[in-house]
Amino acid sequence: MxxxxxxxxxxxxxxxxxxxxxxxxxxxxxxxxxxxxxxxxxxxxxxxxxxxxxxxxxxxxxxxxxxxxxxxxxxxxxxxxxxxxxxxxxxxxxxxxxxxxxxGIARPPLKVTSPYPLLVDYQSWLRVHRGLSERTIVRHLRDLHKLLPELGTATLDYDAARVRNVVREWRERTGPANLRTITSALRSYLRFLAGVGLCRPNLDHAIPPVLQWRLSSLPRYLAAADVERVIASCDQLTRGRLRDRAILLLLARLGLRAGDVAGLRLSDIEWTSGMLRLSGKARRQVRLPLPQDVGDALLAYIEQERPRVHQEAVFLTMIAPYQSFAQSSHISTIVALALKRAGISDPPSTGACLLRHSAATTMLRSGATLEAVGTVLRHRSLDMTAHYAKVDVAMLEQIAQPWPGELPC
Structure with missing residues (x-):
């Protein structure tokens, strides 16, 4: 037996x-x-x-x-x-x-109640009125759980001095990057409280800024030939070859964010008009033209490799249960593995943003204007797009002035 x-x-x-x-x-x-x-x-x-x-x-x-x-x-x-x-x-x-x-056979799991009931309404406010992603909402709530024991729950007693003292204490505990995230959550929470009349208005202005040099570094990108090597590396796969190729092409041709790709739905692809509908940050709806090679890759994946399950998400896991990606970091993992397969041993970064930066750099060097690049990348401000102008060496050489040391006195 x-x-x-x-x-x-x-x-x-x-x-x-x-x-x-x-x-x-x-x-x-x-x-x-x-x-x-x-x-x-x-x-x-x-x-x-x-x-x-x-x-x-x-x-x-x-x-x-x-x-x-x-x-x-x-x-x-x-x-x-x-x-x-x-x-x-x-x-x-x-x-x-x-x-x-x-x-309903076993009793449901116990719900963990928060010691801060206001955070429930704040969470709903972020989701409905601010249009934030669930990941950002979770991060805000996590940071506020760190701050509220010191800030207190008597919101009507909040004043500028208390807010500054809390920020000053956290400045001694953490680094600038984490402090920027914490102060961002605190500003948002104070605006919510002021909007519902639970604290005095404009307290968010009492939070001191975390100084940083904006756009001081060069964009991290790959050369066009290396990008093609990364995309071609999908041919080495036995499972997920068509899926990963379609994902990499979306990142490299349209400069999408990892969250855009993970959240892409079948209804977002307009096959007749050749357009892709995206819901970006704060639920801003945009439509982008779908390049031919990207459309072909998507169609091949959906017809030949995508599991036949009732899921609205375009990209699914390749093992059961076939589900959408729980986190956008899974898209970055696909990029990291493709870089390794392509033999790029020392890339400037390994996340999905590397291909986004590479797409912007390629467009700019091909003659696209900053406005056009900013439209594709869906930047709110042209200042963000201007970051990529620093890698257009040919343009910079035309406007660069000679070094003063070479001029006669």
């Missing part, structure tokens, strides 16, 4: 048997392989049998019960002599518990 049949025979899941079958059906609907499904159901069957032997009823299952299962010294039926359950095994049992919670 093989191990699989032995586990089925000795491990009695009791009343959860039918739910394990439904769990397997859900995994199959998400395109998991039979081998992976068997691994999940074996963990679920073991967990259900342990519940019965430990005398734990289904309605009290929670994260603590899963932890106890992971730490128990297994002497369960089936010839097991395990000192400890492996983390992967216990995570699979935890996945079964999540399935039971969604089905």
């Amino acid at each position: 093989d191990a699989n049949n032995r586990n089925h025979r000795f491990l009695d899941p009791g009343s959860l048997s039918s739910w394990i079958e439904r769990f397997a059906a859900e995994l199959a609907a998400q395109r998991y392989t039979p081998l992976t499904i068997e691994g999940y159901t074996s963990s679920a069957r073991h967990f259900a049998a342990w519940l019965g032997s430990a005398g734990i009823s289904i309605d009290v299952i929670d994260d603590d019960v899963v932890r106890r299962f992971a730490e128990h010294r297994c002497r369960c039926p089936g010839g097991r002599q395990w000192l400890r359950i492996s983390p992967k095994y216990s995570r699979r049992a935890g996945r079964f518990v999540v399935f039971l919670q969604k089905a």
Whole structure:
């Protein structure tokens, strides 16, 4: 008798048997392989049998019960002599518990209440009125949880001196880059409070600026030939070749941000007009022309490689469950791996912004105006686009003045 049949025979899941079958059906609907499904159901069957032997009823299952299962010294039926359950095994049992919670069989997880109720309204304000991304909202809330213990919750008592003192204390604890992020969150929170009448107005002006030299560094970019090598490196892949090629072309030809690519939806591609609809920062809607090679790459990926699942996102993971990218950093990881495959050992950076900067630099050197480049990159201010003028050496040579030391006295 093989191990699989032995586990089925000795491990009695009791009343959860039918739910394990439904769990397997859900995994199959998400395109998991039979081998992976068997691994999940074996963990679920073991967990259900342990519940019965430990005398734990289904309605009290929670994260603590899963932890106890992971730490128990297994002497369960089936010839097991395990000192400890492996983390992967216990995570699979935890996945079964999540399935039971969604089905209403196990009690839902406890909601962690924030000690600062105003942050709930502030979060909604950021999402609805400011149009910030969920990632930015999470960052603001994380920074405010650091500040509010010192700032206090009596918002009507806030004054300029208290705000400055809090910022001054954090200036001693962290670096300039992190301090800029923290003060940005604090300014936003004070504007929200003033708008709903919970603190005196204009307190955000009391926050001292964090000094920095704007646009002092050169843009990090790749030469046009290196960009093509990066795109061609996708041919080395056996899985995800068409997907990664389409992603790299979007970054290199249109200068999209990583978040733009991760959030791209099927309905955003206007095949008839050859346009791409994007929702940028603060929900600003723009339409960009779709170059021929980018459109061809997108079509090839969607028709030949994209999993056939009901997902609106264009780009999905290549293993089940087929989902959209949870974070835009996954797009930067694709770029980093492509740089490595292309043999570019010392790139100026390894994120998706490297191809965005390269696209801007190439457009400028090809004769595009700063206004045109700024339109493609969707810059709010031309000052940001002017940053790329520093890499147009040919133009700079025409306006450069001779060194004063070479002139006669």
